[in-house]
Every structure is written in C-alpha cells, then in structure tokens.
Amino acid sequence: MSTAVAVFHGRFGRASLYRLNRPLAPHAHREGHLIFLIDGAPAAVGVDGKEYRVDRHHAVAVSPWQPHDFRPSDFGQGAVFLTLYIAPRWFMEASSQIGHVMMRFGAPSIEMTPDLAGLLSRAAEGLSEGEATSRLLGTIQELTETAFEHTWAIGKRAPPIWPRMSDFRIRNAIRLMNERVTDACVLDRIARDSGLSRPHFYKLFRQNIGLTPNMYLNTLRLERSIDRLTHSDDPVTAIGLDLGFASQASFTRFFSNNIGISPTDYRRVSMVTA
Template structure:
C-alpha cells in the first residue's frame, strides 16, 4: 500500500493497494460523465456541497449524504459555485469488496440499491478515521491504515448494501467506549485551544498511557493525529470562507507564531496556507 501526496493543481493524497484507491482531495471543477468497473464511495469532508448526476438522477453530496456507486454506473460531477470541496473518494476493486463483505465471486454486481444514502454515525466515525490516516503520512504508510479501511467497508456493507445479500455482516471491529466518545466531543469543541493529549486524557479520567492505548484501539490513529486532523479541518474552513490575514488565523487556531502555523499546515496539506488559499480562489473563479 502506498500514499502519494501531490502539490500539482490541488492538494491530494492517494492511498493505493490491492483494494483499489482511496483519495482525499480539494476540488471544485466539474468532472465529465464516466463509468468504471470498480465500486465507488464519496464522502464530503468539508467545503461546499457537490452536485452529481448519477444516471438520470441529480444528487448532492453533503456532510449528511454520501454516494454509493455500483460498477458501470455512469456519473458526472458538477462545478461548485461558492467554494471547493474536500472529498474522500474510495474506488474499490470488486473482488476485494466482495471478499470483505463475504459474498461469493459470482452474483449480482448491484450490491448497493441506492446511490445517495444518509451517513450513519458508524460510517461517519470510520470516514473520519480514514481521512485522518490518509492525510498523515506516517499513519497512511502504516499497516494499521488497512484495518481502518476494512472497518469502513464493513460498515458500508452493513448499512447501505442490499440486506438480502449482506445479512451476515457483523459490526465493524473497533467498539468506541463512552470515554472515547467523550474525548472526541471534547477535542472537537476545544481544538482551537490546541489541547494536549494529557489534557484530553484528564477530561475523561484516564492516565495518558491508558488513554493513548484506548484511543488508538478504538480509532486506529493516535490522539495527536486526530487532534491535528480536527485543527486542519478548522484551518481549511477559515482559509476557504474568510479573508482574514494568515496571522489572525494562526492565532485563532492557537499557534503562538505565524511560522508555526505555516509549518503545521504545509506538513499536512503539502502546500503552505498562502498557496492553498490562492489555489482555492483560482478554483472558485473557474468553477462551474
């Protein structure tokens, strides 16, 4: 499995392996109608909602609704009029998906009856885990990333596939206990203050070492990597929706120095925040 961060037309991370391809990218331009032999799943991580044309059906990819496509379903992406979108795209090889969902090699390819689905809490949980892993180079190159992807595919099969085909699917393998749920909520509500792992652990009544162990077991990524992902989400939102000076954004995100924010952002996105904002504006101009 390999991960490829690029800094060409837009920031993009590509995780590749025998399963297919998982991509996190920032995009607003339209994509022409096309179809392929793999299954595809699309999730919006941030930015603007995305219009899609799936066969003869108009759909909108949003935080609440994801897209599930069977092989050879024609689809096209429209342009985003207000701001680009941060999207997680999974293009999964049919044999790998069928094996993961414990389906035979033969049988219908139309496993997912609806192209537009409401994102369930469990699917959302695994989407966040995978996005955090892919955009962190150290985690994305770790074998643990594969188990996160497997958990997500299992959840997709259980929640969105035809029940007649997938009735035997068991729940995905990482239960999240109430203390980790509490930690996730605390991180999301205090991420601008840049909480330390020790502070989050104290909030949920665990030692730092025990909290790290529990968090990694439940989430598949370390607490610090998850904190960084939430802070990056805030940074992307601020850069894409405001004209605040970068120094103000750095201060709002809890960085003591502008240079610290620039280094942090560049390490995660592959480009500095000034370049990211410039490209975002250029994408807006050419959107639609």
Template sequence: MTDAVRLYQGPFGRAALLDSDHDLMTHAHPQCHVLIKAGGADAAYQVRDRKVALSADSMVLVNAWEPHLKFQPPAGERSMVLVLCVEPLWLAEYDSQLSGSGMPDFFPSPSAAMPPSVRKLADRLIAEMLSCAPGEEPSRDIEVALSDLMLSLTHLYAMRRSWVDTYRLQMRQRTDARITRAIRYLGEHLGEVLNCEDLARMHHLSRQHFFSLFRQCTNVSPILYLNTLRMESAFRTLGGSAATVNVVANDLGFSEPHHFTRFFRRNLGIPPSEYRRTVSLVQPDGGRQIPTSW
C-alpha cells in the same frame, strides 16, 4: 516544494492538483481519500503499514481516518497528483449504497489498478479543473465530473452497503463514552494548548490506557485526531472567510503564525497563504444533476 496547480472546495469535499517534489508527514482525513497520478514521476505512499505505488497504472485509496504519508520522490523529480477528499454524505446522495464511505473498511485495499474507464474519467475531471484560472468561479461541471469518477471508482473497488447495514455496523463498532467525551472536548477546544496527560486525567484514565482506548475507537492517536480537526477547520476558514492567516493560526492554538504555516505545509505540502490564494469554491447547487455515465 509543492505547487498548488488547482484547488477546489465545496459540498463534495476537496479536489486538488498538486505538483510536488517532497514528502508529507503522517496525516489523516475524515473523508475517503483518492490519489491519482496526473503527470510527472511515480510517487509512493504508506497506507496500513504498506508502501503502495502511485503510477499511471495504479491508484492509492485511503479510508476515512486512516493514517498515511507520502514519501519524498527521487532528487530532482516531481509528481503531479490529483488529490480527492470526498465527503461521505455528498457521495451517499448519489448512491445510498455508498453511505458507508466514512467507514474504516470502505476501500478493502489501499491500492487499485487504473482501468481505462477510470483513467478517462480522471482525465476529464482534470481538464475541468484546469478550464478556469485559480480563484475564478468554477463551473459546476467539476462536481459532475467528480461524481462520475467516484461512482465508477467505488463501483469497482469499494465496499458497498445499504444505509441500514452501515448503521448496524456503526452500532456494533467499539465505542466508549469516555472517548466520545474526549473527542467532543477536542472539537470544542481547538484553540487551546492541549496536554494528553491532562486529557487522560480528565476522563479518569492513565495516559497509556487513554492512548490505547482512543486508538481502538478512532484508529488514530489523540494528537493525530486533533491535527486532523485543526486542518479541517483551517480549510473551512481559509476557503470561506476573510480572516487573516495570523488570526486562523491563533484560533487554532498556534503561538506563532510560522508554526501554523509549517504545520499546514507538512500536512498538505503548501502554506496556508497559497491555499487561500489558489482555492476556488464550488457553490452548492439547488438540485442534483444525474451523473452523465450512470
């Protein structure tokens, strides 16, 4: 069982404190992803076919669109984890050299030491997140604390590039017009029951060739890509509209609401109803505040 202690959603992406005693299935995010232990037992994740530890001394760093999973902790033990999914465009507004935070090699290693400076900033962010009750209008100090933490962390552990270098690298990456069309189709048909054989046939490819080419271009399978798009759509709708969970489930192509609830829980650890009840929206500010430590 997972308890959502705090959930925040805004232009920065998402920040959550989750208290959990079970695993999560393989999933991905379109944002760079940082996991920091906030309390309880140590945890373990699989990133890039490596098992990496989350402890008081080490963080887990996951690149955008990088498949990863969380292992179930020992029986009776729970882990409190600070979970950050940070939007590349938001991060680049603070530092243009972080414009590549959506690239597959932004974090060269999936594990990093937790120096005292980063621990202090993480504890400050956690304190800001806990300073108001779930559902209350949050302080914008949360966004400042998050930017301080991410800038410090990325300065130490991330691949920093100018936006020009990022653009050139993106242009050199392998692309295929058929996969680009398939991705567009997935995004425009989230509410339909999609068959991978039909997708492959639609783009004049065999199923095996389509899967292989899709992985080369995106780093994930078509099913995992679709599941990620569905989760991102669910986050936006649950946090920003009054649509019922049943309506959200139907709009995302789930024949029964309990299928959607199970899917959501296996990706995040909590049901969509708890996400809606707990999430607080951090409204965009008219002007950027300079991070206090930079």
C-alpha cells in the same frame, strides 16, 4: 517547493491539483481519499503500514479515518497529483441510486483502466482551467464512483475503518477535543478530564478510533484552518494563532507537513461552490 495548481471546494468535499516534491507526515481525514498521478515521477502512499504505488497504472484509495502518509520519488521538480477528499455523507446521498451504504474502499490499490483514465483527464482539465461548475462536479462524482467500484471488484474485503467509540470515556474525549481544538497542550488535560491516565487514554483512543489522539486532533485543526482559509479573509497569522500555534511559521510548517503546500498558497488557488 511544492505548489498548488487548483483547489475546488463544494458539498462533495474538495478536489486538488498539487505539484508535490516533499513527503507528508502520517495523517488521516474524515473524508474518503483518492490519489492519482497526473504528470511526473511516481510516488508511494503508506496505508496502515503497507506501501502502495501511485503511477500511470495505479491510484490509491484511503478510507475515512485510515492513517496514511505520502512519499514522492522526485524531490526536485516534483510531480502533479490529483487528490480527492470525498465527504461520506455526500457520497452516500449521491450514490444512493446504486445502493452504496457507506464509503469504505475495498482495497487501497486501484488499477487505472481506460474508463478511469478518461475521467481523470477530464477532472484534471476542469480543475486546471478553474472550472468550478456542475460539469466538473459531475466528473468528480463519476470518477469517485468508478474508483469505488474498482476497489471492490477485485473481491478483497477490508475490515471496517469507521470509528467505533464503544468506550464512553473516549466519546467524552472526542467531544472535549472538538470544544478545545484551539487550546495548547490540550491532550493531557483531556485525558485527565476523561478520568484516564495519559498512557491509558492513548491506548483506549487507538483501540476505539483506529489512530492516535495527536493525529485526530491534527485532523480537527486542519479542518478548522481550511474552513477559515476558504470562507474568510482572516490573515493567515491570525488563523494560526487562533488554532494555538505560537507563530505563523509554526502554523505554516504544520499545514505544509500535512497538506503538502503552504496555507497562503492553498488560499490563493481555492475555488468554492455550494
């Protein structure tokens, strides 16, 4: 079973050490996402329909709202991965001195150079020791900036990933989804309230946002659940029921399929700093 070693939350986003031995369903994050192998067998990450390796020589970068999935090669003992979820606003503020204007990676594959390997080792050591300090935050910032530079250094240019939301009906649908994230069977009602048939709603949403309404709604539910797991003492069952799940088992299954570990395990190891 996949397990959590440590999770560190802060204004920057979150950093985690997981031992994973199960695939993750296709999903997306509003954060920039960096995936590194720490120990064990390699894995693959599917990004926009293409497969990229996470091994001793390569990491993977996923831009905000870019659909991706995770595929381990070891379904027994699993392998340990360090994953970063970097808030774009924090990144732009923290990196303003070197002129970054948005968080969009130049390419999904990152070659692990000695400088990246050294930063990765320091970050993994700080997380595993429960070091929720400014020193760890500084290492995470340096690791993120160095990885970002590496994705652009190879000279490739990727199309923008940021949501466009040019259609006012989709902007309205986004507002309704945020308001009704806890409702069951919400998407059909949102399509109707936005003046669209279900097929047209799904087509327009994909064209404007770059992912399906289901994946976007799942992202909202994950964000709400992570916030309550780390900032409240509410029982896991209550969190799941409040988010529209019929039982703790269904909520745990949803959380595990998208995050890799159970909500109880996630809460157990989480460290939070300002």
